[in-house]
Amino acid sequence: xxSTMRRRLAAIxxxxxxxxxxxxxxxxxxxxxxxxxxxxxxxxxVNNPQMQDMAQLLPEFNKQHPDIKITMIFMExxxxxxxxxxxxxxxxxxxxxMTVGAYEVPIWARNxxxxxxxxxxxxxxxxxDDLFKPVRDGVSYRDRLYAVPFYGESSFLMYRKDLFAxxxxxxxxxxxxxxxxxxxxxxxxxxxxxxxxxxxxxPGWGEMFAPLTTVVNTFGGQWYxxxxxxxxxxxxxxxxxxxxxxxxxxxxERDPVSFGFTECLNLFSQGRAAMWYDATSAxxxxxxxxNSKVAGKVGYVRAPVARTTDxxxxxxxxxxxxxxxxxADQAWEFVKWATSKDYAQLVGSQLGxxxxxxxTRQSTYRIxxxxxxxGEFAPLTAQIMSEVNPAQPGVAPQPWVGIxxxxxxxxxxxxxQTSQLxxxxxxxxxxxxxxxxxxxxxxxxxxxxxxxxx
Amino acid sequence: xxxxxxxAAPAPRGSSAGRTATVSRTDPSPQNRSLTRFSRAIVMPGxxxxxxxxxIPFLVTIxxxxxxxxxxxxxxxxxxxxxxxxxxxxxxxxxxxxxxTVLIVGGSVILxxxxxxxxxVLLDRKFRGRAVARTxxxxxxxxxxxxxxxxxxxxxxxxxxxxxxWVLSWVGLGPxxxxxEYPTLTIIFTLTWQYTPFMMLILLAGxxxxxxxxxxxxxxxxxxxxxxxxxMTLPHLRTYAELAxxxxxxxxxxxxxxxxIMTKGAGNTKTLSYLLYERAFIGQQIGEAAAxxxxxxxxxxxxxxxxxxxxxxxxxxxxx
Numbered sequence: 001x002x003s004t005m006r007r008r009l010a011a012i013x014x015x016x017x018x019x020x021x022x023x024x025x026x027x028x029x030x031x032x033x034x035x036x037x038x039x040x041x042x043x044x045x046v047n048n049p050q051m052q053d054m055a056q057l058l059p060e061f062n063k064q065h066p067d068i069k070i071t072m073i074f075m076e077x078x079x080x081x082x083x084x085x086x087x088x089x090x091x092x093x094x095x096x097x098m099t100v101g102a103y104e105v106p107i108w109a110r111n112x113x114x115x116x117x118x119x120x121x122x123x124x125x126x127x128x129d130d131l132f133k134p135v136r137d138g139v140s141y142r143d144r145l146y147a148v149p150f151y152g153e154s155s156f157l158m159y160r161k162d163l164f165a166x167x168x169x170x171x172x173x174x175x176x177x178x179x180x181x182x183x184x185x186x187x188x189x190x191x192x193x194x195x196x197x198x199x200x201x202x203p204g205w206g207e208m209f210a211p212l213t214t215v216v217n218t219f220g221g222q223w224y225x226x227x228x229x230x231x232x233x234x235x236x237x238x239x240x241x242x243x244x245x246x247x248x249x250x251x252x253e254r255d256p257v258s259f260g261f262t263e264c265l266n267l268f269s270q271g272r273a274a275m276w277y278d279a280t281s282a283x284x285x286x287x288x289x290x291n292s293k294v295a296g297k298v299g300y301v302r303a304p305v306a307r308t309t310d311x312x313x314x315x316x317x318x319x320x321x322x323x324x325x326x327x328a329d330q331a332w333e334f335v336k337w338a339t340s341k342d343y344a345q346l347v348g349s350q351l352g353x354x355x356x357x358x359x360t361r362q363s364t365y366r367i368x369x370x371x372x373x374x375g376e377f378a379p380l381t382a383q384i385m386s387e388v389n390p391a392q393p394g395v396a397p398q399p400w401v402g403i404x405x406x407x408x409x410x411x412x413x414x415x416x417q418t419s420q421l422x423x424x425x426x427x428x429x430x431x432x433x434x435x436x437x438x439x440x441x442x443x444x445x446x447x448x449x450x451x452x453x454x
Numbered sequence: 455x456x457x458x459x460x461x462a463a464p465a466p467r468g469s470s471a472g473r474t475a476t477v478s479r480t481d482p483s484p485q486n487r488s489l490t491r492f493s494r495a496i497v498m499p500g501x502x503x504x505x506x507x508x509x510i511p512f513l514v515t516i517x518x519x520x521x522x523x524x525x526x527x528x529x530x531x532x533x534x535x536x537x538x539x540x541x542x543x544x545x546x547x548x549x550x551x552x553x554x555t556v557l558i559v560g561g562s563v564i565l566x567x568x569x570x571x572x573x574x575v576l577l578d579r580k581f582r583g584r585a586v587a588r589t590x591x592x593x594x595x596x597x598x599x600x601x602x603x604x605x606x607x608x609x610x611x612x613x614x615x616x617x618x619x620w621v622l623s624w625v626g627l628g629p630x631x632x633x634x635e636y637p638t639l640t641i642i643f644t645l646t647w648q649y650t651p652f653m654m655l656i657l658l659a660g661x662x663x664x665x666x667x668x669x670x671x672x673x674x675x676x677x678x679x680x681x682x683x684x685x686m687t688l689p690h691l692r693t694y695a696e697l698a699x700x701x702x703x704x705x706x707x708x709x710x711x712x713x714x715i716m717t718k719g720a721g722n723t724k725t726l727s728y729l730l731y732e733r734a735f736i737g738q739q740i741g742e743a744a745a746x747x748x749x750x751x752x753x754x755x756x757x758x759x760x761x762x763x764x765x766x767x768x769x770x771x772x773x774x
Contacts, residue, residue, distance in 0.1 A: 078735055082525070082735060085525045085526060085738070086525070089525060089528040107526060111526075111527075111528065111529070193614060201634075202718060203717075203718040203719065203720045204718055207718075253613075254613040254614070254629060254631045254634075255612075255613035255631030255632065255633055255634045255635075256631075256634055257631075257633045257634040257637070257717070257718075257720055257721070258607065258612075258613070258631075258632075258633040258634065258716070267614070272614060409524060409525075409526030409527055409738060410524075410737070412736050412737075412738075413732075413736050413737035413738070413739075416732065416736050417732075419720075420718065420719055420720040420724070423634075423718075423720035423721060424720060424721055426634060427634045427635060427637075427720075427721060429721060429722075
């Protein structure tokens with residue numbers, strides 16, 4: 001009885017495996033039509049505009065490497081995460097190269113899913129030291145490099161120079177949150193349809209908690225202490241969230257729970273907000289006169305702080321090579337090309353300088369055409385990217401490398417649930433203390449797992 | 455297209471179904487028995503296929519639910535026994551989610567039933583452009599759920615530029631932050647808007663199957679329109695309403711898109727299907743998600759059994 005059950009289960013899993021292979025393995029058929037001597041490399045990529053530009057430039061890569069054929073598969077971020085996780089976890093080896101978010105690189109590296117690139121990247125032509133050090137640190141695990149950044153971003157404060165001049169306020173180069181809150185209240189005019197400051201309030205670890213965690217860090221809070229003890233209802237975390245929620249209530253956008261990156265971008269581009277604290281990559285859209293009414297009127301300063309000197313976040317999309325890939329050498333040829341100094345030049349000259357992947361190489365910010373196209377925000381982005389400290393973004397030391405996220409598998413879940421609780425606090429449905437006490441419980445469960453790992 | 459199918463379909467149904475049922479039950483001749491056996495044999499392949507397609511995934515789900523399996527911690531995969539089920543009970547996420555589902559689905563079903571009835575009664579009358587009106591009214595049901603949710607979020611309920619707040623401003627009501635203040639309502643709005651046409655279609659079929667002689671007789675007896683509606687039409691519609699409510703509930707329990715797009719599960723809008731999605735794809739806890747799935751199926755089976763039993767009672771009462 002048991003053996004038939006087992007045989008049946010085996011048959012079922014075989015069937016499911018076949019189904020999986022036939023659906024995800026379309027790339028494998030690419031081999032059929034190619035000439036002998038040509039290696040097909042499959043790249044699973046997130047469907048960002050920068051990655052789609054990469055697909056457009058593939059012919060340029062083939063000019064240099066006619067023996068390597070790149071097949072790109074585009075997926076939405078969550079789909080990619082699941083497909084890639086499934087593939088690497090089951091050692092399928094379907095994807096040779098994967099775009100991996102900064103949050104996952106250390107986790108995957110720990111699981112042995114990614115090829116150690118340290119020695120390959122030591123090639124002097126590649127010039128690994130040209131990559132911003134914080135970004136490099138973010139994609140390293142135990143001082144070994146497991147992926148290389150394709151594009152990166154930090155966060156800064158965008159403000160309307162015209163409105164500030166009108167009100168007679170001068171924005172300092174390094175504002176504090178206290179000052180920002182005061183300016184926001186001063187410029188908040190709901191009657192005229194103008195919001196003091198737009199801040200993300202949409203639940204999600206990558207939405208609300210991207211900016212909010214930087215506020216937590218600079219207010220002296222953190223998700224976990226050195227011993228993986230959760231700190232969600234500790235004073236630093238609580239102060240920061242209370243400040244954030246109060247600021248939203250006093251001078252933030254109406255209906256904050258609806259507002260994530262896209263919604264804030266719309267609001268700010270339509271001239272309905274005096275300030276916006278968000279990703280440095282937003283500046284490109286804000287300065288695009290076709291879609292933005294405020295192009296040319298926006299000033300940029302560093303992320304506001306409280307108790308630390310810097311408070312920008314750090315995010316990068318990276319290219320990593322699957323540890324099960326049979327063509328790691330060819331895969332590295334492509335990864336090297338796509339993250340090289342020359343690639344920035346190539347995108348700029350072929351597709352336009354505003355489409356150059358930002359935030360990875362210092363040399364990109366020395367290209368005159370790029371700096372010219374980037375206006376005010378390009379040099380500031382470069383400065384911020386080299387200044388932030390992902391090893392210790394807050395006041396107290398932390399046992400992981402990362403600013404607005406914690407590199408444990410459970411964090412997206414913890415961040416997500418806690419952000420939903422805070423959304424209830426923003427709406428006034430429950431007290432903040434209550435919400436954070438629940439958040440603490442959720443975070444502690446994940447922290448306990450982490451303690452066992454050690 | 456929709457017009458003809460609505461008009462034609464329901465009228466002969468009740469009577470013919472009743473007749474076949476009586477024939478097979480009261481006539482057990484050998485000839486009939488072999489016929490029954492033959493028809494069963496014909497049905498078998500389909501029946502087996504149905505079992506394979508519906509039951510095997512369920513068995514696999516039960517197997518997963520007994521595993522300790524986090525996608526991102528593959529080395530820690532192990533047999534978990536009933537730990538996942540204990541987690542379902544002790545996490546404190548299941549009951550609020552069940553309650554949110556009841557509230558959202560219940561509210562939307564009742565609202566769309568009332569609105570659907572209203573629209574069906576209006577459409578039952580003959581007027582110029584009736585076919586056009588009917589097609590227009592059905593449209594929301596044909597819109598993809600994700601598209602409907604986006605439309606409600608950005609065009610209708612947006613706090614600065616949404617149409618709803620603009621209309622409210624005419625009567626001096628300040629802009630309402632719908633997703634922040636009334637997240638449950640925003641989901642109910644979207645669902646009601648989507649499913650009212652479905653209710654309307656079934657109820658309209660009921661209205662059109664009403665025999666004109668009965669209505670005429672009531673008219674001759676001196677009943678006014680309201681009395682006719684109250685004492686003749688409503689009882690007649692009851693079976694149709696029950697069916698519509700059951701189908702709508704089944705469809706709505708799967709609600710996912712509006713929650714994901716509009717509220718992200720905040721503010722008591724975390725329905726069971728969204729909770730499942732979160733456990734599996736954000737929590738990456740395959741085992742725990744499977745346990746939630748199994749419990750959800752059990753709860754649904756209990757509810758459906760009770761609902762179906764009452765429904766059949768109503769049917770038999772209706773034919774007597």
